[in-house]
Amino acid sequence: MSPRLDARSKLLDAAARLFYAHGISATGIDAVIAEAGVAKMSLYNNFESKSGLVAAYLQARHEEWLELYRARLGASSDPVGGVLAIVDAYLDHAEAGYEHGFRGCGLLNAAAELPAGDPGRSIVAGHKAQVEDLLREHLESLTDSRQAAALAEQISFLLEGAISRAGLEGHSELLHRAKSLITSMVRAL
Amino acid sequence: MSPRLDARSKLLDAAARLFYAHGISATGIDAVIAEAGVAKMSLYNNFESKSGLVAAYLQARHEEWLELYRARLGASSDPVGGVLAIVDAYLDHAEAGYEHGFRGCGLLNAAAELPAGDPGRSIVAGHKAQVEDLLREHLESLTDSRQAAALAEQISFLLEGAISRAGLEGHSELLHRAKSLITSMVRAL
DNA sequence: GTCTATTTAGACCGACCTGTCTACTTGGAG
DNA sequence: CTCCAAGTAGACAGGTCGGTCTAAATAGAC
Numbered sequence: 054m055s056p057r058l059d060a061r062s063k064l065l066d067a068a069a070r071l072f073y074a075h076g077i078s079a080t081g082i083d084a085v086i087a088e089a090g091v092a093k094m095s096l097y098n099n100f101e102s103k104s105g106l107v108a109a110y111l112q113a114r115h116e117e118w119l120e121l122y123r124a125r126l127g128a129s130s131d132p133v134g135g136v137l138a139i140v141d142a143y144l145d146h147a148e149a150g151y152e153h154g155f156r157g158c159g160l161l162n163a164a165a166e167l168p169a170g171d172p173g174r175s176i177v178a179g180h181k182a183q184v185e186d187l188l189r190e191h192l193e194s195l196t197d198s199r200q201a202a203a204l205a206e207q208i209s210f211l212l213e214g215a216i217s218r219a220g221l222e223g224h225s226e227l228l229h230r231a232k233s234l235i236t237s238m239v240r241a242l
Numbered sequence: 243m244s245p246r247l248d249a250r251s252k253l254l255d256a257a258a259r260l261f262y263a264h265g266i267s268a269t270g271i272d273a274v275i276a277e278a279g280v281a282k283m284s285l286y287n288n289f290e291s292k293s294g295l296v297a298a299y300l301q302a303r304h305e306e307w308l309e310l311y312r313a314r315l316g317a318s319s320d321p322v323g324g325v326l327a328i329v330d331a332y333l334d335h336a337e338a339g340y341e342h343g344f345r346g347c348g349l350l351n352a353a354a355e356l357p358a359g360d361p362g363r364s365i366v367a368g369h370k371a372q373v374e375d376l377l378r379e380h381l382e383s384l385t386d387s388r389q390a391a392a393l394a395e396q397i398s399f400l401l402e403g404a405i406s407r408a409g410l411e412g413h414s415e416l417l418h419r420a421k422s423l424i425t426s427m428v429r430a431l
Numbered sequence: 432g433t434c435t436a437t438t439t440a441g442a443c444c445g446a447c448c449t450g451t452c453t454a455c456t457t458g459g460a461g
Numbered sequence: 462c463t464c465c466a467a468g469t470a471g472a473c474a475g476g477t478c479g480g481t482c483t484a485a486a487t488a489g490a491c
Contacts, residue, residue, distance in 0.1 A: 060468075076355040078267040082449060092469050093450085103449065153358040161406060165354035166265040169342040169412075178410040210420060211396070213403030217350060221367040223358075231399060249438075271479060281439045282480085292479065432491100439486065447478065456469065461462105 060095040068110045074153040077107055077166055107163070111176045114159045118180070121145045122187070135191035136208070136239050139184060140232045143216055147225040157220020161213075185209040195242040204242075208235055249284040257299045263342040266296055266355055293362075296352070300365045303348045307369070310334045311376070324380035325397070325428050328373060329421045332405055336414040346409020350402070374398040384431040393431075397424055 067089035071080045082103060086093050100106040125138035125145070147155050156162065164177040189205035196204070215231035256278035260269040271292060275282050289295040314327035314334070336344050345351065353366040378394035385393070404420035 075357055076267065078265065079355065079357070081447075083447085093471085094452090095468065097450070098467075156358065157354065161410075162354035164410060165346070165351035166268065168264055168268070169345065174410065181407060181410060206419065207400065207423060210400045210403030210407065210416075213406050214399030214401065215403075217402050217406060218370060218399065221353060221363065221370060227395075227399075230395065234396060270477070272477085282441085283482090284438060286480070287437080434489105434491085436489090437487080440484095442481105442483085444481075445479100448476075450474090452473075453471095454469100457467085459464105459466095461464090 060089075060091045061099040063089040063091055064096055064099060064106065065109060065113055068106055069113065069159075070152060072107070072110055072163070073156065073159045074151065077110075077163055108173060108176070111160060111163055111173050114163075115176065115180045118142055118146065132191045132194035133236075133239050135194075136188060137232070137236060139187055139191075140212060140228075140235055143212060144225060144228055144232065147216070147219060147228050154223040155220060155225060156223070158213075158216050161217065162220075181209070181213070184212075192239075192242075195239065204238070208238070211235060249278075249280045250288040252278040252280055253285055253288060253295065254298060254302055257295055258302065258348075259341065261296070261299055261352070262345065262348045263340065266299075266352055297362060297365070300349060300352055300362050303352075304365065304369045307331055307335065321380045321383035322425075322428050324383075325377060326421070326425060328376055328380075329401060329417075329424055332401060333414060333417055333421065336405070336408060336417050343412040344409060344414060345412070347402075347405050350406065351409075370398070370402070373401075381428075381431075384428065393427070397427070400424060 064085065067085050068080075071084055071088055082093065082096065085106070086096055089096075096106065100109060122138055122142035125141045126135060129135075129138070143158075146158075160177045160180050164174050167173045185205050188208050189201050192201035192204050195201070211231055211234065215228050219225055219227040253274065256274050257269075260273055260277055271282065271285065274295070275285055278285075285295065289298060311327055311331035314330045315324060318324075318327070332347075335347075349366045349369050353363050356362045374394050377397050378390050381390035381393050384390070400420055400423065404416050408414055408416040
């Protein structure tokens, strides 16, 4: 691994921890490089600016979720399992060890503090749309496409709400309740 | 109205606009007093610190929602109308004129950028819990208390998710879709 | 008209912000 | 061994942050 890539990944790891725990604008450059253990110039050699680091952070969170999803999907590939893999990906995220507790979806939290026209908000909106799309694809194996689309929207709302509420409470219990609700909805098809 | 209270309400109005549009940590003291048209010392005569202003802002958003809800509730007081009054309160909020577009629930957005132990997060969690409680009370007139509690949780998740997604897209369409979904769920009881 | 409480504008403080620059060290490829 | 890209530590700049302070203006109570 080239040292340049090494510094870059150390910075992304540090940003992931600090941005998630304390928020983006509350986290300064100096805190990120101290947590990463690299020099300030290594940040500016790998990213255009703090905004560039933020964009990379958002992209990494999206890809991290996709990997959790794919790992869950590998285990079972029937349509019901596919829907539950999406829920479980969020559960895995919620139950990963966080220094300061679970605080909800990192992407949604980031969007909440980005200004109205910021490109980062599009990344987040795209992630949420993709999740709904994956839900719809699995559901189309279980019912007609009209109902699949409606159910995908409904389940994505349920999931989103459960994650937000769970993040406010700091633990994953509400997310488990959403999972059992979604499970019975999908099994009834 | 005493001038002191006048300055206080001008500050709260300005904070409401700026905190909602640009986020809390991205909004400086100087921006708030410029928007309010008052002197900096008027802020510190009325609030202990910026955190004090933020806490008052959160409280005001909660009370603002309660007033929207009560106004909607006055129109129709059957249980179904009670549930829909809650949804409509959020719709009224979403469709109020915002300088930079609808950006979701101001309370949830604020919580997203508050650090883990901040008392402001408890205010937000309390608001969400109270909304679920109001839902449950209305639903208990329509079904047994066990199902009322389960449905209240489910509807609060749906609402929360729809608001977040709608905020990402900048308009209230998704919230209308959630309303029609909730309407048919409640009418079926 | 006088007194008192409040608001005003703005200077000021130390801390922190993002971002740049320099000068030195390191380590792997040829 | 040499070279060079990448890393290092840290000073530095210009700006903004939250918060304090002062002195002048103002307005209501008496």
